[in-house]
Amino acid sequence: MASSIPADTTAADPATTTPDGSAGRPGERLLRGALRHSAGRVVAVFWFTTASAAVGLALPAVLGRTLDVLLADPHGAEARRWVLASAGLTCLLVVLDALDSLLTGTANARSIAWLRRRLLRHTLSAGTRAGRRTAAGDLVTRLVGNAAQAGTAPTALASALAAVITPVGGLVALALIDPWLALAFVLGLPLLAVLLRSFVRDTTDSVARYQHSQGEIAGRLVEALGGARTIAAAGTGGRERARVLAPLPELSRQGHRMWRVQGRSAAWAAAIVPLLQIAVVAVAGLRLTAGELSVGSLLAAARYAVLATGIGMLVGHLNGLVRSRTAARRFAPVLAEPATAYGTRSLPPGDGTLELRGARAVRGGREVLCGVDLVVPGGRCLAVVGRSGSGKSTLAAIAGRLADPDGGEVLLDGVPLPELTHDALRRAIGYAFERPALLGGTIGGTIALGPAPSPPGRVVEAARAACADDFVRLLPDGYETPVADAPLSGGETQRLGLARAFAHEGRVLILDDATSSLDTVTELRVTRALAGRLLGARPRTRVIVAHRAATAARADLVVWLEDGRVRAAGRHAELWALDGYRAVFAAPDVPDGPDVPDGPDVSDGPDVPERPNVLDVPDAFDEPNRSEAPQADGGVQGG
């Protein structure tokens, strides 16, 4: 079922499969897709808005004519006909507006939902790579805010003609009634605009100061919240409150200033339309006295002058369209990552042997893995160590196909990972991370997260294995506690992530620094559970990215990465003789430094054997391209 997601996306949305590099194109194509999706409604919106604009334009003329006829012969049949026509047009206008409002609302909702579903599906199928170009928060903005903006594009486009018709029609109508009226309007508009512009004050300064004060309060609040426990214990809440609120008077002062400045600008800006209207009416009055114009026409002219000022609204409408398109363009980086394609094979019986053949990975133009070859025999534990930036996490990601290698391949029990179906792959390989994201709503749900949810019994069992059961039971609703309601420490979060990995049967477990926040005892318990027959299954193959020497010491094999290459491989005890290897664990960026046991003093010197012990590891590491992987030579001496 899950494997159908990417297939569906690729089939239905050509934009996602052919990223042609030109910025914006995929986004606009998606927008066209949204337009097609709501084509019927959009066409209807076009007709209703256009018709409504036309009726709105005709109405003042009809009303004016009705007035003239009524004034001439109040009780005549013609007057009755014109009154009826006015009533009919007014009703029509209301009906058209209602339909327009309904259809625009539903069509927007439909387009927005369609866009979001599309983007969501694509994002999910692109997986980690979707987040590589776009930070998570930014991704949400695109899926939520930008989709909402872009989703109004179809109806904005449909009502564009109406937006043009109204002001232009108003001006034309003025000219038709009397050219002098149009002239008065055309001359008056810029004159007034220039005149009133001089009153407009720049609010930028007060806004900036306002935001500064606001930021200061927020900063102090964040500080105080960081010390919440200290403050609660010291009972200094009142003092802290006063300290945080100290910039409030300044905020208030700037707020008042903003209102004053805005008031001056807004007031004069609001005077434009009535003054223009009065100017047009004055000219109309003069023409009336001259006998060139009827009373009804004067009434109509007053209305048309207002409609003609809608030219500002036209600009707004165009801005809206541009914003929608810009928003749609922001989808491009999301869509640029192609959906992950899965194969059709299922796994043959096997013990979970994991093999990397010449695995290369490039991140940001830099090669972070340079042809790594290794074999992890089924059921064994491989520790991956190295300084930060040495490619450990990339190796972990590639080993379970969170990302595809840029060269080489990864096989599980002889099957290249891309040939496996989605479910076969994800069921076989489980992951736990340093900072797991807890999805799934509740604590139980987050452990059960998978292609199909794990049964509750298994969830508890997994939690127990990950040493999470104890603290979960302390939560208000145990496993039913919503994740958002549970204040979890880093270590607790990690244990839930481990439980999630344990809860699903599989052949391989990849732990990317997944025990870094655990205390040593808990880590020991978890690794014991890992090594044992986890939840009744046979021991899984384990790949553990580790910072602690103790973790590496417990592994069957250790691979030491440096600059994307295997610098040495072997047992921890054997590698420990190398200065460089010991230095990896002494690095200052090692979390929980004190938990890393110090090694015995080994005198540093050049007397370290070449390629120490690597060859002693029986059938563990397959290094067919030794000549391309000069890890041992320079490495050992350089340490």
Add this chain to the structure above:
Amino acid sequence: MAESAPDKKGGRIGARGARPGPYAEGIRFLRERRRVLWRLAAWSVLESGQTFLSGYALARALDDGFLAGDRGIGLAWLGLAALAVALGAYGTGRVYRAMAALVEPLRDALVRRVVTHAVGGAGGGRTEGGGAGGGTTAVSRLTHQVEIARDTFAGLVMVSRSFVFVAAGALVGLFSLAPVLLLVVLPPLVLGLALFLATLRPMARRQEAFLEADENIAETLGAVASGLRDITAAGAEEPVGADAGGRIDTEYRAARALARWGVVRVVAIGVGGRLPVVLLLVAAPWLLGRGVTTGALVGALAYLQQSLLPALQSLMQALGTGGSRLAVVVRRLAGTAPDGGGAGPALAPGPAVPDGTVARPTSPAVELRAVTFAYGDRAAPVVEGLGLDVPAGGHLAVVGPSGIGKSTLAGLIAGLLEPRSGEVRVCGEPVRGSGAVRAAALRVLIPQEAYVFSGTLADNLRYLCPQAGPGARTDAELAAAAEAVGLDVLLSRIGGPYADVDPGALSAGERQLIALARAYLSPAPVVLLDEATCHLDPAAEARAERAFARRPGTTLIVIAHRVSSARRAERVLVMDGRQTVCGRHAELLERSPLYRDLAGSWGGPGDSGHLLGAGASDPALAPRDADGVHPVARPGLPGDGGHVVAYGPVGQMQAAGDLGDRGAFGGQ
């Protein structure tokens, strides 16, 4: 997103008292600002004048001027209308100032409330980490939601005020032109308004449903976006996509429902704003027959089309969406009780200023009697039936795996948490209830997250000291404290006690040193260090702990981050779920397997079977002290000598070693 999550932590601990609803509070707020409202009304009258003249002047300009052939009079009347426009604009400017006097105090009140709630309601939770989430919520409230409330409230007041005064101007104008006009105009206007008001409530509900659905989407997609790696790794694209898709569908349905209600609004505008025009034309023969002039008719039509219709449209737009927005935001902000939600300890609002009282020698410095605590009615207890005595001058270390409840114990002793049953006393004073304030003055708790605020170092260090009196500290004492805990290097680096500290520029360890020096200077005799040294290196930690051990009259309880802390203590309390054991280091090594594990003895031959590839000769496992720091010789503490006693009710604890000397309480 974060802001949409109400402060759940506050809700979890302690029930909130009844408060007046946002509506009643709003009324009270406005009633307190009657004068501003009057000013607002007074300046709005100018707007009414403009509206009034827009029709009346037109009618007179036609009747007396243009239609009568007198251009001058016609232009004069129109000039008067233009003048009224200018005056109205001036009035609008003044209205903005009056708005400031109405809206800014509201914003101030909301900011105060958010800050009070955040500062008072945080803390005392199960873990320190909870503060981060609460922080983003509070900041979002402060910068985002308060501003939405401010802007929406201002918009609502502006628009409804505008409608009232424009309608008043137009209706007075109609009455002045010919009272009979009102007969035609008023009924449909009232009908339209009634229709709108009747649908306001159901429409507001739809609007709120939509806003809620929108926030749910943002929250869900936020979780998805930040959890893509985990979703892929777990192969959970399908269920996660289905869940998020469901939320998108919910919002779609809510938006559609909202759009359908929008039709009612259009109809209400049609009835209230457009129908009067038609009725005026229908009634024109009759009106003209009753002496209504041509100008009056045109003026009336102008009122309807140019004033009432736009005002009605703005009103319905603003009330329809803005009202619900404001209601939602205010309700959310109202969830932050001005009194702090009762989550904090029952302490006096002011700083608890210790008066330097020394503990009464007769009672233990800290005593727990059968204390049971759980984070919820249905949750398993973290601490059950725990009893503990720490004599004055004693030194106890608490160890155990993370998450086992060590910080909870510290919170209980500090009185931050209320036990479900049992009693906690510090120097004989109950930490909750009547003795809380006195007890608070007798202990100082330094948590893992050291609190350093922007200000001078001296301010930070004297945070827990009274300004004057026996507890006040001189600069020399500050320097001595800094020297004792190891803050001296930082002190001289930043330039003495009166230099400003920027908390962000300090390392976590430096912040902890400041907090430690602060605790050292506090007059409180009981010091609780809750992993307060976790960011220090072992040597610095040892120095700080020794400083407290030497501090006169001090009872020290250390929630240990490293086993070396336990070795320095006289007694160690090992927490491991229900299995709580207390004893000396050497005894515990024998009796508690957990303590053995914790103490770094787990590399022994007995375990090697579990540790594949980790032989006894493995260099990484060779050091028996996980810290790599040699145990520090136990300092000679005052009152040393087997006074640290833990006991527990039957079955709750493994008796360890010398517990028997307190037979009355001893576990069996």
